[in-house]
Every structure is written in structure tokens, then in C-alpha cells.
Amino acid sequence: MPVIKVKDQGIEQALVEFKRLSVDVKRTAMRYTYYLRPALKRKEKKKRADMKRRFY
Incomplete structure (x- = not known):
């Protein structure tokens, strides 16, 4: 689980x-x-790259 420390009311x-x-x-x-x-x-890697290239 990721842990985030909140500083000076930066919720x-x-x-x-x-x-x-x-x-x-x-x-x-x-x-x-x-x-x-x-x-x-x-x-799968090629499919992810194609999708990323298509939308960005």
C-alpha cells in the first residue's frame, strides 16, 4: 500500500x-x-504501445 505524508494542509x-x-x-x-x-x-507490449500512440 502506498504511503503519502501530508505536509501543511496539502490534503x-x-x-x-x-x-x-x-x-x-x-x-x-x-x-x-x-x-x-x-x-x-x-x-501485449505492442498492443499497449499502439493504444498509447493512438490516444496521445
Whole structure:
């Protein structure tokens, strides 16, 4: 679980930081829930890159 220290009433900034870190933890956990063969891992990586390129 990510830990965020709140400084000088910066609760809004702390919440934003916490949400960003928690999404990263979920994404990492989903990536390692099951084994992917190297060929399938490359396909997934290419698919993520294509989606990222398409929307940004």
C-alpha cells in the first residue's frame, strides 16, 4: 500500500498523489497475476504501445 505524508494542509495534493500511486500498484499487480509466454508478452507490449500512440 502506498504511503503519502501530508505536509501543511496539502490534503488535495496528497490525494492526487495517492490515487496516482495506487493505480500504478494495481497495474503492476495485474501484470504479474499470470504467466505469459515471451511471444504473448511481446504482443501485449505492442498492443499497449499502439493504444498509447493512438490516444496521445
